[in-house]
Amino acid sequence: MNHLSGKVTEKAVEGVKLSKASQMILDASNDSCNISELRSDGDYLTDSGIEYQGGAYEGSRMLDDGRLLSTNVVNPMVTEKVDELSGNTDGATIKHELLETIIGVLNSPGSPAATSPQNRAKGYDAAHKGAKALDKNYKDLDAVGGRLERRRIHANGKTVETQEYFIKDRKTGKEISTGKFEADKKK
Structure with missing residues (x-):
């Protein structure tokens, strides 16, 4: 990995057959x-203030140099809980989000963020399915909805907002917290 740009490069181990996903x-x-x-x-918000549960498809756009940039946002602490709740092996949700952004840029260039059913149909739905x-190894979380709870604390002249996301497990009926985070102030 290039520590200045964050670009990850890979090299296959000689003699190992890669899965289609790994390839x-x-x-x-x-x-x-x-x-x-x-x-x-x-936290649980994209830069544009949209709530998400672990991962968010941000679509793709053309850069000034003609290349396409596709982005997914993830909260690694939450995806770890999502993996645990859904029975995924460690890291499966992160890998899924990475595959979504790759498929999105290749098959739906210029697709919008998945912020509405109409926008989801323009790239996200196909990327998720692909x-x-x-x-x-990836399984969607079998949950009923979700609930974002926000608390504002006023102390020493400052306002701090915390966010905690709860998911109700469809199998057990139990509501589980995916974590509590201090929220960044979004404009």
Whole structure:
């Protein structure tokens, strides 16, 4: 990994047959025309203020130099809980989000962020389905909705907002917290 740019490069181990998902990630790491960005975040909101549960498809756009940039935002602390709740192996949700952004830039260039059913249909739905097909280890979280709880604390003349996201497990009916985070102030 380039520590200045954050670009990850990969090289296959000689003699090892890669899965289709691993091959796609390897190819994407060497693609100079399409950039697949997986950006980590520490709360439940995208930069535009949209709530998300672990990962958010941000779509893709053309850069000034003609390359395409596709972005997914993830909260690694939450994806760890999502993996635990859904029975995924460690890291499966992060890998799924990475595959979504790669498939999105390749198959739906210029697709919008998945902020509405109409926008989801323009790239996210196909990218999500494609990522699930490529990685059979990934399972969608079997949950009923979710609830974001915000608390504002006023202390020493400052206002601090914390966010905690709860998911109700469909199997047990139990509501589980995916973590509590101090929220960044979004404009």
